[in-house]
Amino acid sequence: MTTQLAELDVRPTLRAGGEPFQQIMEAVGALEPGQGLRLLATFKPVPLFSVLGSKGFEHEEREIGGGDWEVLFRPTGRAPGEESPTAAPASDGSKWPAPVRHLDNLDLDPPEPMVRILAATEEMKDGEVLSALVCREPLFLLPELAKRGHAWQGGFEPDGKAYKILVRIGGAADPALSAASGSRSA
Amino acid sequence: MIGVSLSRWTMSYFAAALAAFLVAELLMICGYGYPVADLRAPETLVLVHLVSIGWLSLLMCGALFQFLPVLVNRPLASNSLPLPALICLIGGLGLLVAGFLQLGGQIDPSPSFLPFGGVLLGAGFALVLWNLVRTLLSAPERPLPTRFVSVGLLCLVPTVLLGIIFTLALGGATSWGPLLSLTGTGLPIHVIAGLGGWLTFTAMGVTYRLLAMFMLAPDVERMSSKASLHLGRAALAVAIGMGVATVLSGADLWPVLLVALALGVAALLLYGGDVVHLYRARKRRIIELNSRMAALGLASLAASVTLLVALVLLGRLGEHIGAVAFLVAFGWLSGLGLSQLYKIVAFLTWLECYGPVLGKAPTPRVQDLVVEGRAAKWFLLYFAAAWAGTAALLAGNSSIFRAAAGIMFVGTCGVVVQLVRTRRLADVSAEQMLPQGTERPRLLYSLSNPA
Numbered sequence: 102m103t104t105q106l107a108e109l110d111v112r113p114t115l116r117a118g119g120e121p122f123q124q125i126m127e128a129v130g131a132l133e134p135g136q137g138l139r140l141l142a143t144f145k146p147v148p149l150f151s152v153l154g155s156k157g158f159e160h161e162e163r164e165i166g167g168g169d170w171e172v173l174f175r176p177t178g179r180a181p182g183e184e185s186p187t188a189a190p191a192s193d194g195s196k197w198p199a200p201v202r203h204l205d206n207l208d209l210d211p212p213e214p215m216v217r218i219l220a221a222t223e224e225m226k227d228g229e230v231l232s233a234l235v236c237r238e239p240l241f242l243l244p245e246l247a248k249r250g251h252a253w254q255g256g257f258e259p260d261g262k263a264y265k266i267l268v269r270i271g272g273a274a275d276p277a278l279s280a281a282s283g284s285r286s287a
Numbered sequence: 288m289i290g291v292s293l294s295r296w297t298m299s300y301f302a303a304a305l306a307a308f309l310v311a312e313l314l315m316i317c318g319y320g321y322p323v324a325d326l327r328a329p330e331t332l333v334l335v336h337l338v339s340i341g342w343l344s345l346l347m348c349g350a351l352f353q354f355l356p357v358l359v360n361r362p363l364a365s366n367s368l369p370l371p372a373l374i375c376l377i378g379g380l381g382l383l384v385a386g387f388l389q390l391g392g393q394i395d396p397s398p399s400f401l402p403f404g405g406v407l408l409g410a411g412f413a414l415v416l417w418n419l420v421r422t423l424l425s426a427p428e429r430p431l432p433t434r435f436v437s438v439g440l441l442c443l444v445p446t447v448l449l450g451i452i453f454t455l456a457l458g459g460a461t462s463w464g465p466l467l468s469l470t471g472t473g474l475p476i477h478v479i480a481g482l483g484g485w486l487t488f489t490a491m492g493v494t495y496r497l498l499a500m501f502m503l504a505p506d507v508e509r510m511s512s513k514a515s516l517h518l519g520r521a522a523l524a525v526a527i528g529m530g531v532a533t534v535l536s537g538a539d540l541w542p543v544l545l546v547a548l549a550l551g552v553a554a555l556l557l558y559g560g561d562v563v564h565l566y567r568a569r570k571r572r573i574i575e576l577n578s579r580m581a582a583l584g585l586a587s588l589a590a591s592v593t594l595l596v597a598l599v600l601l602g603r604l605g606e607h608i609g610a611v612a613f614l615v616a617f618g619w620l621s622g623l624g625l626s627q628l629y630k631i632v633a634f635l636t637w638l639e640c641y642g643p644v645l646g647k648a649p650t651p652r653v654q655d656l657v658v659e660g661r662a663a664k665w666f667l668l669y670f671a672a673a674w675a676g677t678a679a680l681l682a683g684n685s686s687i688f689r690a691a692a693g694i695m696f697v698g699t700c701g702v703v704v705q706l707v708r709t710r711r712l713a714d715v716s717a718e719q720m721l722p723q724g725t726e727r728p729r730l731l732y733s734l735s736n737p738a
Binding site: 208210211212213215216219220221222223224236237238240241242243244245247248262 | 290291292356357360500501503505506570571634637638642643645646647650652653
């Protein structure tokens with residue numbers, strides 16, 4: 102999977118005897134949701150691995166010659182502090198995993214669409230995505246999804262007659278996804 | 288965080304509104320105010336303001352605190368401001384009524400309570416407007432229903448300002464000429480801005496959205512809807528803006544009101560066409576009681592307009608203006624309000640009680656909180672009585688009018704009992720009533736748990 106990477110070369114700073122930590126953290130803070138960082142340093146920056154790991158980034162490092170190192174930090178799509186990097190879920194906030202459940206709620210009387218969506222979310226596992234079609238923006242559902250810790254994104258279909266909402270179970274706790282939580286792509 | 292939470296004090300507004308409505312109906316049964324007394328008699332003013340401020344305005348404010356956020360997809364600017372606003376409005380109404388009783392000589396006339404009542408009401412409505420307008424302004428886009436509501440809110444300003452001027456003049460707090468002339472001849476402007484602008488125009492905007500929501504009809508922004516908005520806005524601008532200018536210049540107000548009437552009737556005809564379209568385009572074939580009863584309210588609006596135009600053409604508006612105002616207030620606005628309350632209370636109560644456990648435990652449906660068959664008869668009784676009351680006013684028969692008011696009171700009580708039962712979950716089966724993790728909603732306010 103390709104992640105868009107910003108690039109930061111701290112070798113000049115290090116060679117000048119400077120301390121690049123602040124520079125690195127500023128670069129990380131400026132990343133777009135889902136964006137990663139390509140860092141070039143004069144040594145293998147092991148302490149950074151845990152610091153950025155706690156911020157939801159996984160790393161991949163390689164020596165590029167002359168004692169210099171290239172480290173790719175990519176958002177993991179998991180909650181900060183979560184350790185096991187066994188799976189590699191989608192990390193781009195706008196590209197969630199394919200929905201595992203679909204609900205067509207277009208012809209249901211309100212508030213039945215809300216009831217079905219919440220019932221489905223209770224049966225799904227963390228990280229899974231639900232897709233549902235409803236006939237208007239489900240305004241009363243959204244606070245309830247937030248209370249239950251789910252992330253969502255939604256927007257009207259091109260014909261303007263159906264609103265598609267994607268709910269990612271447990272996604273609201275994830276920094277890489279939090280920007281997507283509550284987003285509208287109408 | 289986008290989405291809409293429960294408005295905390297909406298139920299308090301509804302409860303206060305219904306109490307004022309029942310008191311007004313009791314007064315009518317007793318023959319207090321018009322038609323037994325004169326249309327401009329202090330007794331009639333007591334009655335009119337109990338209905339227009341106590342019942343209809345509190346109902347509308349309570350509803351807007353919940354539904355304006357739905358219309359604009361933004362949270363209410365403040366969920367706590369509605370309480371001090373409600374206290375100001377109730378206190379102001381109490382002082383206003385006391386002031387009218389002073390005018391009628393029922394209580395000691397000095398010092399006059401009228402200016403205090405006017406100012407306190409002004410403060411209450413200012414708090415309401417501040418909250419709602421800030422909510423409106425936070426919205427990135429303004430769908431058509433919102434623009435109707437904006438005009439309605441805007442009309443509240445001249446309504447209240449004129450009201451305050453009247454209280455100052457009648458309370459003897461001012462003797463400035465222009466204010467006295469507004470008080471002398473500006474009453475039609477106050478009534479049109481209040482009943483036509485604030486209450487009717489806002490109700491039109493809300494129905495565009497609520498009817499579409501409850502009947503699964505598409506939200507359409509038809510040319511006719513936009514034309515209705517523009518014509519209605521022009522009608523109100525003429526009646527209020529040019530009306531005030533005309534009164535201050537000492538010219539005859541009637542031609543201005545006729546122009547406004549023509550524009551307003553055109554706007555309402557287009558609105559009527561849109562409403563018929565909404566009912567026809569609905570995906571939900573069998574509609575719920577609130578939408579069926581709203582149709583009777585809308586029919587009352589059509590009847591009000593027909594009656595008004597007929598009386599103008601016959602040159603007999605002066606003697607029957609009371610009947611027109613009665614049909615607008617009790618058939619259209621009150622009928623529509625009661626019918627929508629029936630659904631809104633059920634939905635908000637359901638959301639408050641069962642929202643947190645939806646999907647986690649078996650929960651009743653919204654419709655399990657109501658028994659439509661039982662409520663329908665009270666609604667039908669109410670509407671029949673409101674129409675009979677209008678006929679009695681046209682016929683000049685105050686005994687039949689008082690009997691009709693009695694039946695309206697019974698119908699209203701019937702609906703109120705249903706609303707309280709809904710709020711208390713009294714019609715939900717015992718095993719479904721309170722699943723684990725829920726608690727019974729309070730009667731007069733809502734506990735929302737912000738995310």
